[in-house]
Amino acid sequence: MMALTGARPRRFSGRLNPPAAVWVVLLLFCVFALAVPRFASAGNLENLLRVGSILGIAACGQTIVLILGGIEFSFGASAALASVVTVLALPSAGVAGGFAAGAAAVLLVGLVNGTLVARFSLPPFLVTLGMLMVAGGGAAVLAGGLPIDAPPSDAFSWPARGRVVGIPVPILAAAASFVLLHLLLAHTRAGRLWYLVGANGTAARLSGITVWRSVLAGYLLAGAFCALAAVILTSRVASGQPGLAPNLPFETIAACAVGGIPLAGGQGRAVQTLCGVLVIAMLNNAVVLLNLPVAYQQLMIAAVILGAVMLQQAPRLLLLLPVRPARQSEEDRS
Amino acid sequence: MSVNLLRRSVDGLRAAGSVLPIPFRVAPLCLILAVAVFAAIAPRFLSLGNAANIGAQVWVLALLAIGQMFVLATRGFDISVGAVAALSSVCAAMACNGWGLPGLSAGALAGLLCGLVNGALVGTLGLQPVVATLGSLIAVRGLSLLITGDGQVVPLDAAGAVTRLGFEPMPVLPASSWAALVLAVGAALLVGRSLAGRRILMAGSNPEAVALVGVDTRRVQLWAYGLCGLFAGFAGVLMTVRAGSGLPTEGAGMELQAIAAAVIGGTALSGGIASVAAVVTGAAFIQVLLTGLNLQGVSPFVAQIAVGVVIIASGLLETLLRSLPSFPSQSRTRT
Numbered sequence A: 001m002m003a004l005t006g007a008r009p010r011r012f013s014g015r016l017n018p019p020a021a022v023w024v025v026l027l028l029f030c031v032f033a034l035a036v037p038r039f040a041s042a043g044n045l046e047n048l049l050r051v052g053s054i055l056g057i058a059a060c061g062q063t064i065v066l067i068l069g070g071i072e073f074s075f076g077a078s079a080a081l082a083s084v085v086t087v088l089a090l091p092s093a094g095v096a097g098g099f100a101a102g103a104a105a106v107l108l109v110g111l112v113n114g115t116l117v118a119r120f121s122l123p124p125f126l127v128t129l130g131m132l133m134v135a136g137g138g139a140a141v142l143a144g145g146l147p148i149d150a151p152p153s154d155a156f157s158w159p160a161r162g163r164v165v166g167i168p169v170p171i172l173a174a175a176a177s178f179v180l181l182h183l184l185l186a187h188t189r190a191g192r193l194w195y196l197v198g199a200n201g202t203a204a205r206l207s208g209i210t211v212w213r214s215v216l217a218g219y220l221l222a223g224a225f226c227a228l229a230a231v232i233l234t235s236r237v238a239s240g241q242p243g244l245a246p247n248l249p250f251e252t253i254a255a256c257a258v259g260g261i262p263l264a265g266g267q268g269r270a271v272q273t274l275c276g277v278l279v280i281a282m283l284n285n286a287v288v289l290l291n292l293p294v295a296y297q298q299l300m301i302a303a304v305i306l307g308a309v310m311l312q313q314a315p316r317l318l319l320l321l322p323v324r325p326a327r328q329s330e331e332d333r334s
Numbered sequence B: 001m002s003v004n005l006l007r008r009s010v011d012g013l014r015a016a017g018s019v020l021p022i023p024f025r026v027a028p029l030c031l032i033l034a035v036a037v038f039a040a041i042a043p044r045f046l047s048l049g050n051a052a053n054i055g056a057q058v059w060v061l062a063l064l065a066i067g068q069m070f071v072l073a074t075r076g077f078d079i080s081v082g083a084v085a086a087l088s089s090v091c092a093a094m095a096c097n098g099w100g101l102p103g104l105s106a107g108a109l110a111g112l113l114c115g116l117v118n119g120a121l122v123g124t125l126g127l128q129p130v131v132a133t134l135g136s137l138i139a140v141r142g143l144s145l146l147i148t149g150d151g152q153v154v155p156l157d158a159a160g161a162v163t164r165l166g167f168e169p170m171p172v173l174p175a176s177s178w179a180a181l182v183l184a185v186g187a188a189l190l191v192g193r194s195l196a197g198r199r200i201l202m203a204g205s206n207p208e209a210v211a212l213v214g215v216d217t218r219r220v221q222l223w224a225y226g227l228c229g230l231f232a233g234f235a236g237v238l239m240t241v242r243a244g245s246g247l248p249t250e251g252a253g254m255e256l257q258a259i260a261a262a263v264i265g266g267t268a269l270s271g272g273i274a275s276v277a278a279v280v281t282g283a284a285f286i287q288v289l290l291t292g293l294n295l296q297g298v299s300p301f302v303a304q305i306a307v308g309v310v311i312i313a314s315g316l317l318e319t320l321l322r323s324l325p326s327f328p329s330q331s332r333t334r335t
Helices: A008-016 A021-033 A041-069 A074-121 A124-143 A153-163 A169-187 A189-199 A201-207 A211-237 A247-259 A272-290 A294-312 A314-319 A328-334 B002-019 B021-042 B048-071 B081-099 B101-123 B129-147 B159-167 B175-193 B195-205 B207-212 B217-243 B252-263 B277-295 B300-323
Strands: none
Touching: A008 B081, A021 A189, A021 A272, A021 A294, A041 A074, A041 A169, A041 A211, A041 A247, A041 A272, A074 A124, A074 A153, A074 A211, A074 A247, A074 B300, A124 A153, A124 B300, A153 A169, A153 A211, A169 A189, A169 A211, A169 A272, A169 A314, A189 A211, A201 B021, A211 B101, A247 A294, A247 B129, A272 A294, A294 B129, A328 B277, B021 B252, B021 B277, B021 B300, B048 B081, B048 B175, B048 B195, B048 B217, B048 B252, B048 B277, B081 B101, B081 B217, B081 B252, B101 B129, B101 B217, B159 B175, B159 B217, B175 B195, B175 B217, B175 B277, B195 B207, B195 B217, B207 B217, B252 B277, B252 B300, B277 B300
């Protein structure tokens, strides 16, 4: 147990060892700055970060789940549920109460996910896919299938458009999320346990760790990150939308993968997620600036995501080394 | 003597029970339950017309789910099948306008190509399935938009002749349903009776062991994704046949329903277990649920919630069935 609490060796190597994705971020930034007009202007970069912050905050949650060897598909649907609940609760509960209700809805989804995965040993894939449909359907039923507008107010739009000491609130929230994620993963006992549980659940159980508690905490925290993202997203679209952000879970997984986090569990750092999020945010921004037809935008996004993931595996691909066989993480946990 | 007889009859019951292995009992159970409930609330649900309607509608989802099953059995999954079906639908419609009815097969070819690209990304290059198929989901959607000029429906010149294939009962079912049935039987033979099918199941259940006995898991994955794409292509052709046009933006959300049908049909996400009949039953269950709730005038979103609950419940039910002492759990290849 004592050995587990000591995070020092990882922290040390973590500082000296920037992830390969950093080079992808730099390369992409240089290419876009040269090739895309207005990309590198301060106004555009601020806009890029503000839009990307929602993806970033949700990706922090996804990182925890991936480290645990799980996967979280219900983010987009629970964000949609949150937006609908927020707008519906607005008249009676006020702005703060509305956002709290929305966040509570996301946390509830996270709690159900965590309970089913941790206590009933169901595959995370199955559980979060089911909850995607439940939460998405729930949002649509509550909203009657159509978006509902929120009455515009300064307080309601503050999470998305407000500024604190000149910095937009979403960017601050994303920065805080990444710092929190880094501290959790690298400096707390809970974070160390996530790595152990994700890498080898059986070993974790045999060494006396209450695995289910660690897993449940992970899914709840992932839900908390998603709740924050949902609040900002709801504020930005200023309405309750049952079809909000259907690609959020896939984009967060892609961000983590672009950052080099393996989906097999047991590995991953906050800085890797940050790099992946930056790649996807820059990409989404650049295709809009280039003003390409939608078809070419989509082809370009697909090519860069796949290219970025492959680039990191370039040494292995060039030498044609074999792929490591998939580990049996699902069994280990049960 | 009587004890012996008793024991033998208990053994017989157990043998009868183990004909349908545990994971594959969930889907028939759900289907029977759903049909019974809907029949109890609305008598016209059991009418021949409604049954024929469901029987004809189910096949798009069933074909997608069969494709998904191959991939799930290798511990992967493919979120691009909805987009691939849409692209195949467009290709089928365009080729059919050019070359007549045989051109419909171009849809299946397009699906196979997309599937092989996925397979190359996941199997040969070793990318993670979510990322690889997310990439191809986005790219394939882009391609469909590109070849249709921003997502316009491609009308068929011979729409009448083609839709007749999809609606006019040949002997009992329309030609399209017969074709889908033949494909499903082919898939079942492939999974249950062929070396390729055995390798797909093996590759999922224990990749290390499979590699040690000399099977190239990368190639197995390549072909599993290829098959998935092929069946998505067939689903796209079926969409074209039933709609009388190529639908470039159709199929969003279908991938999730397909995964749901495959999972309810007992395909183990940890690989190694798959049955085409159970997967088709799972698809039928989802279709019954959608149609039944629709007949009741219930919002389709409630059906979505119900499917979500059933996905989770099917996992719980499988755990429960497995823990019942009277059923031998020999069906699982590994425990």
